[in-house]
Amino acid sequence: GQNIDQPTEMTATEGAIVQINCTYQTSGFNGLFWYQQHAGEAPTFLSYNVLDGLEEKGRFSSFLSRSKGYSYLLLKELQMKDSASYLCAVLDDYKLSFGAGTTVTVRA
Amino acid sequence: GAGVSQTPSNKVTEKGKYVELRCDPISGHTALYWYRQSLGQGPEFLIYFQGTGAADDSGLPNDRFFAVRPEGSVSTLKIQRTERGDSAVYLCASSFKGSQETQYFGPGTRLLVL
Numbered sequence: 001g002q003n004i005d006q007p008t009e010m011t012a013t014e015g016a017i018v019q020i021n022c023t024y025q026t027s028g029f030n031g032l033f034w035y036q037q038h039a040g041e042a043p044t045f046l047s048y049n050v051l052d053g054l055e056e057k058g059r060f061s062s063f064l065s066r067s068k069g070y071s072y073l074l075l076k077e078l079q080m081k082d083s084a085s086y087l088c089a090v091l092d093d094y095k096l097s098f099g100a101g102t103t104v105t106v107r108a
Numbered sequence: 109g110a111g112v113s114q115t116p117s118n119k120v121t122e123k124g125k126y127v128e129l130r131c132d133p134i135s136g137h138t139a140l141y142w143y144r145q146s147l148g149q150g151p152e153f154l155i156y157f158q159g160t161g162a163a164d165d166s167g168l169p170n171d172r173f174f175a176v177r178p179e180g181s182v183s184t185l186k187i188q189r190t191e192r193g194d195s196a197v198y199l200c201a202s203s204f205k206g207s208q209e210t211q212y213f214g215p216g217t218r219l220l221v222l
Contacts, residue, residue, distance in 0.1 A: 004150075030207075030208045031208065033210070035213075041215060042112075042199065042213040042214055042215045042216060043151070043199070043213045044213070045210055045211075045212065048210060087150050087151075089150070091208065093207050093208065094139065094141075094156050094163070094164070094203075094206050094207050094208075094209075095153050095156065095164070096141075096143075096151070096153065096211060097153070098150025098151050098152070099150050100148065100149050100150050101148075101149070101150050
């Protein structure tokens with residue numbers, strides 16, 4: 001089976017940094033994705049890690065450690081529009097298995 | 109089109125009725141996926157199409173659910189004898205070829221069974 005865990009909620013202040021952790025235990029692994037999902041909207045692709053290390057893309061960075069079954073998404077210089085749910089997902093061939101999502105609330 | 113589109117955006121039906129949900133993938137994408145997302149949860153895999161054929165339908169919850177993709181583009185998810193527990197957001201995604209690729213999601217169809 002697939003087990004993907006991430007915190008339910010996080011709150012941070014505008015301009016700050018937030019780190020969302022994700023741990024996983026899956027039967028197969030072909031990469032880890034982070035998606036952003038605003039309420040009532042489609043999940044939108046943020047990042048993809050298949051090798052260990054840090055991938056940086058603007059204000060967003062994602063880290064992967066395959067040996068530890070661990071990833072994090074780092075959001076820098078938080079803006080109000082970053083308030084959303086962030087989904088960690090593990091890819092096994094063609095099938096994505098998702099965590100329940102972390103709701104991030106950015107306060108002024 | 110520019111992205112994955114789904115219709116209708118919302119569907120309210122009564123228990124026992126039949127519904128069809130449509131997905132139009134990104135042009136040129138051969139792989140298409142259906143997921144179901146319940147409130148407060150991440151999406152759960154239902155079915156994967158490679159071209160016209162269902163390569164993996166292991167996520168369909170029971171035989172009331174069926175999906176087709178007759179011409180390898182648009183797909184329809186069909187639910188017979190709907191039950192209140194079927195209420196969820198049904199998401200469609202597509203990718204260029206299928207295996208080990210980024211999947212791009214549509215806005216979903218919010219199904220409410222009364």
